Amino acid sequence: MAFILETKDLTIRFGGHTAVDKVTVQIPEKKFTSIIGPNGAGKTTFFNLLSGQLSPTEGSIFYKGNEITKKSATERTRLGIGRSFQITNVFPNLTVLENVRLAIQSQANVRYQMLKHFLHYKRFEEKAHNILDQVLLDEKADTLASNLAHGEKRKLEIAMLLALETEVLLLDEPTAGMALEEVPAIMEVIRKIKAEEDRTIVLIEHKMDMIMDLSDEVLVLFHGELIAKGTPEEIVENETVQSAYLGGMYDEQLA
Amino acid sequence: MVLILRNMTKSNLIYLGIAALLLFLPMIITGSTKFMITQIFVFAIFAMSYDLLLGYTGIISFGHAMFFGIGAYSTAIFMDHFDSSLIALFIAILVAVLFAALVSFIVGMLTLRLKTHFYAMLTLAFAGLFLVAAEKMRWLTRGNDGFTIKAPEILRDSTTIYIISLISLVLIFFGLRRLTNSPFGRVLVAIRENEHRTESLGYNVLHYKVLVTVISGVVASLAGVLYILSLRFVNTGVFGTDLTIDVLLMTIIGGVGTLVGPIIGAALIELAHDWISGLANVHWIFERWLILYGIVYILMVIFFPLGIVGTIREKFSGRKKSKNNAKQKAS
Numbered sequence: 084m085a086f087i088l089e090t091k092d093l094t095i096r097f098g099g100h101t102a103v104d105k106v107t108v109q110i111p112e113k114k115f116t117s118i119i120g121p122n123g124a125g126k127t128t129f130f131n132l133l134s135g136q137l138s139p140t141e142g143s144i145f146y147k148g149n150e151i152t153k154k155s156a157t158e159r160t161r162l163g164i165g166r167s168f169q170i171t172n173v174f175p176n177l178t179v180l181e182n183v184r185l186a187i188q189s190q191a192n193v194r195y196q197m198l199k200h201f202l203h204y205k206r207f208e209e210k211a212h213n214i215l216d217q218v219l220l221d222e223k224a225d226t227l228a229s230n231l232a233h234g235e236k237r238k239l240e241i242a243m244l245l246a247l248e249t250e251v252l253l254l255d256e257p258t259a260g261m262a263l264e265e266v267p268a269i270m271e272v273i274r275k276i277k278a279e280e281d282r283t284i285v286l287i288e289h290k291m292d293m294i295m296d297l298s299d300e301v302l303v304l305f306h307g308e309l310i311a312k313g314t315p316e317e318i319v320e321n322e323t324v325q326s327a328y329l330g331g332m333y334d335e336q337l338a
Numbered sequence: 339m340v341l342i343l344r345n346m347t348k349s350n351l352i353y354l355g356i357a358a359l360l361l362f363l364p365m366i367i368t369g370s371t372k373f374m375i376t377q378i379f380v381f382a383i384f385a386m387s388y389d390l391l392l393g394y395t396g397i398i399s400f401g402h403a404m405f406f407g408i409g410a411y412s413t414a415i416f417m418d419h420f421d422s423s424l425i426a427l428f429i430a431i432l433v434a435v436l437f438a439a440l441v442s443f444i445v446g447m448l449t450l451r452l453k454t455h456f457y458a459m460l461t462l463a464f465a466g467l468f469l470v471a472a473e474k475m476r477w478l479t480r481g482n483d484g485f486t487i488k489a490p491e492i493l494r495d496s497t498t499i500y501i502i503s504l505i506s507l508v509l510i511f512f513g514l515r516r517l518t519n520s521p522f523g524r525v526l527v528a529i530r531e532n533e534h535r536t537e538s539l540g541y542n543v544l545h546y547k548v549l550v551t552v553i554s555g556v557v558a559s560l561a562g563v564l565y566i567l568s569l570r571f572v573n574t575g576v577f578g579t580d581l582t583i584d585v586l587l588m589t590i591i592g593g594v595g596t597l598v599g600p601i602i603g604a605a606l607i608e609l610a611h612d613w614i615s616g617l618a619n620v621h622w623i624f625e626r627w628l629i630l631y632g633i634v635y636i637l638m639v640i641f642f643p644l645g646i647v648g649t650i651r652e653k654f655s656g657r658k659k660s661k662n663n664a665k666q667k668a669s
Contacts (some may be wrong), residue, residue: 134538160540172538176530186527188521189540195549197522203519247539 342626409562484573
C-alpha cells in the first residue's frame with residue numbers, strides 16, 4: 084500500500100505540556116482514515132502540524148516521500164494538503180460566494196492577475212455555485228459569511244475545502260455543532276468523495292457511527308500518543324482503546 | 339450579473355461626467371480656488387494610494403508620507419540641478435517612481451513579516467529617517483528652508499497643472515478600481531479579512547503585501563510629483579508625520595475600503611484647512627486645527643466607522659437587502 088502522508092516521531096510541546104507525543108503514522112493513499120480520541124487528546128493539534136499551522140518541536144512529516152516539515156501552510160496547500168477548520172475560519176465580511184470563489188481562484192492558479200475584472204472569470208462563479216449546491220448552501224450564496232448560522236458556516240468550511248480540490252482532505256469535525264437534520268447531507272458529501280476513490284481523506288470525528296461507517300482505518304490518540312490503529316472493527320474490540328476512551332461511551336451510543 | 343455590469347457602466351458614466359464638469363471648471367474660477375482644487379486632486383491621489391493599504395489590505399502604515407516626499411524631492415532636485423525642460427521632468431518622474439518602488443520594496447520586505455502594530459511603528463521610523471536625511475543633507479535639499487523650483491515652461495500655467503492633475507486623478511482612479519476588482523484585489527481583501535485563512539488557501543500573503551506596498555508607494559510618489567509641480571516649492575514638510583495624519587484622516591473620514599471615499603475625504607480636509615486657517619483671527623483655537631481634527635476624528639470613529647461613503651453605501655445596500663427579503667416572503 085502506498086502512503087501519501089507519513090509522520091515520524093512527531094512531537095509538539097507547549098511549555099511543559101506535550102500535546103502530541105512521538106506520533107508515527109502512515110496515512111494510506113486514497114483511503115479513508117479517521118482519528119478519534121477524547122477531548123484534549125491532541126487531534127486538532129496533530130492536524131495543525133500536518134497542515135503547517137504549527138511547526139513541531141521534534142519529528143518530521145513526509146508527503147509523497149518528500150519531507151515537508153519546514154514548509155509553510157501556503158506551500159502545503161499548493162502541494163495538495165487541504166484542510167477544514169473545527170473552529171470556523173472564513174472571511175466574515177465577504178459573501179458566501181466570494182469565500183468559495185477565493186478558494187477556486189487559488190486552485191485555478193489565478194494569483195497575481197491585476198488587470199482583468201474578477202467577473203471576467205465566469206467559470207469560477209459557476210463552479211462556486213456548483214460546490215455550494217453540493218453542500219446545500221447555494222441559496223445563501225449572497226449572504227455575508229458573518230450572517231450565517233453556525234451549521235451553515237460549517238458547510239461553508241467544507242465547500243471551501245472542496246473548492247481547493249486537494250489530493251488530501253483533512254476534515255476537522257465537519258459536523259460539529261450542526262443541527263441533527265443537517266448532518267446526513269454533509270455525510271452524503273463526504274461519502275460521495277470517498278466513493279470516487281481518488282482522494283485521501285483524514286477525518287476527526289466524535290460520532291462513532293459515522294467513523295464505523297466510513298473509515299478504512301482508525302487511529303486512536305490519547306494524551307497526545309497514538310495508542311492504537313486498525314480497522315474500525317479491530318478498534319472497537321481493542322481493549323486498550325476501550326479502557327482509555329470508548330469505555331462505556333460506545334455502549335451508551337448503541338443503546 | 340448583467341445587472342452588476344450595467345450598474346458599473348452607469349457609475350463609470352457618472353464619474354466621467356463629474357470629471358468632464360471639473361475639466362471646464364477653470365474657465366469660471368479664480369486662481370486661488372483653482373490652486374486649491376488642484377491640491378485636492380493631488381491629495382485625493384495620495385489618499386487613494388493610502389487606502390489601498392489601509393482599506394483594502396488592512397495594513398496600517400504611519401510612514402506613507404515618505405513615498406510622497408520621495409516623489410516631491412526627486413522632482414524638485416532634478417528640476418533644480420538640471421535645466422527645467424520636459425526631458426528633465428520626465429527623468430525626474432522616472433527616478434521618483436523607481437526610487438519609491440525600491441524603497442517600498444525594501445521597507446515591505448523588511449517589515450511586512452511583522453505583526454500589524456510593529457509594522458506601523460517601523461514605517462514611522464523609516465519615514466522619520468527620510469525626514470532627518472532631508473534636514474541634514476543640506477547640500478542636496480537645502481534643509482528645512484526648502485527651495486523654489488522652475489517648472490518647464492508649459493507647466494507654469496495653473497490651468498495646465500489643474501488639467502494634468504485632474505487627468506492623473508481620473509486615470510489613477512480607474513486604474514486602481516480595476517486593480518481592486520481584479521482577482522489580485524480580491525485576495526487583498528481576503529488578507530484584510532482573515533490573513534491566516536488566506537494563507538491556508540494557498541496564497542503567499544507576504545508576496546501580496548509587498549506588491550501592494552510597492553504599488554501604493556509608486557502612486558503616492560506620483561502624487562508627490564504633482565504636488566511639487568503645482569506648488570513649485572519644496573521643503574521637509576513633505577516627509578512630515580502630519581502629512582501621514584492628514585492622509586489617514588482623509589481616508590477614514592471619506593470611507594476606508596472605497597476609492598471614492600478618499601477623494602471626498604481629501605476634498606473635505608483641504609476645504610476645512612482653508613476655511614479654518616481663515617478663521618485664525620476669530621479665535622486662537624482655529625490655529626490649532628489638529629485639535630479640531632482630533633475631535634472630528636473621534637466622532638467619526640464612534641458614529642461613522644465606515645466613513646461617509648461606507649455609511650451611505652451600507653444604508654443603500656441595507657435597503658436593497660430588505661427589499662429582496664420582502665420579495666422572497668411575497669413569493
